[in-house]
Amino acid sequence: MISRWLPFGVFAAIALLLGVGVIMNAGRTQVEIVSPLIGKPAPDFALPDFANPSQIVRQADLRGQPYLLNVWASWCASCRIEHPVIADIALSGRITVIGYNYKDERAAAERWLRQLGNPYHRILVDETGRAAIDWGIYGTPETFLVDAEGIVRWKHVGPISPQTVERELLPLLDTLGVGR
């Protein structure tokens, strides 16, 4: 009797499995790559400071306080959408927000900041995109949360929405005991 229902059971199990996969992928054009860096030290880098290009900033220089690293470029349309959300986080003073200017032209980046405002504590300049590969960056915008010990705690791919801040970032800052 059992074996009679077995093929149906197997079919139902496979259908369920595939169905869950389809539903989980609905509305997504590509899979968000889960960063293997989470829980690991942020990669080392040596990048010029936007405000003072002769000054080279290294990973070690940023250690000692948690920070949000926001990857942006003036050519990136969704960065423009995300900008007010990043500005809000920076203005709240809860965490230092560092900009990561990715594959951009200086003049265009300056224009962008003049137009929208500069919310960043400081901005690192990666003109070639070489250092970005060590971070596993593959597009803009992307945002990393790095703690005071230099460990990557969180990564968000795509523009951060106020909901993402509310539901993901702020609770994480609470558990990590950052600010307030």
Add this chain to the structure above:
Amino acid sequence: MNAAMLRRWRWLLVLVLLAFAGSAMAIMPKEFQSPEEAERYRSLSHEIRCVMCQNQSLADSPAGIADDLRYQLLARMREGYSDEQIRDWFVARYGEFVLYRPRFNPTTWALWIGPFLLLAIGVWSLVAVIRRQRPLPPARPESEES
């Protein structure tokens, strides 16, 4: 069709063929130092996924990030990395997802063994069903024509 028209059509044909030429040809940057290097580069760049356009390999993708990653691939090769070290280098940055041929580890066991397991279940239930079938009644000489 006059000669001028024919010439115009010929141009169209060339343009159409050119449009397809890009997709048939994997993107091969820079000069190689030897045929072996070119071959190794070709094989590795087909194994690694472009992270931006996720259904293409590094070899096939025209995206800017793919170009950066191809450059890194060649740089690692010239630094003397082994194939496995190169794969590790990419996995450390972009995760197992960058490998088109997933490695055999606890997170991919289901992926590797799953199909064979399903096949075994299928064969087993097929055999079970066939065995259970009652033998056919002995053939009787039929009155009707065959």
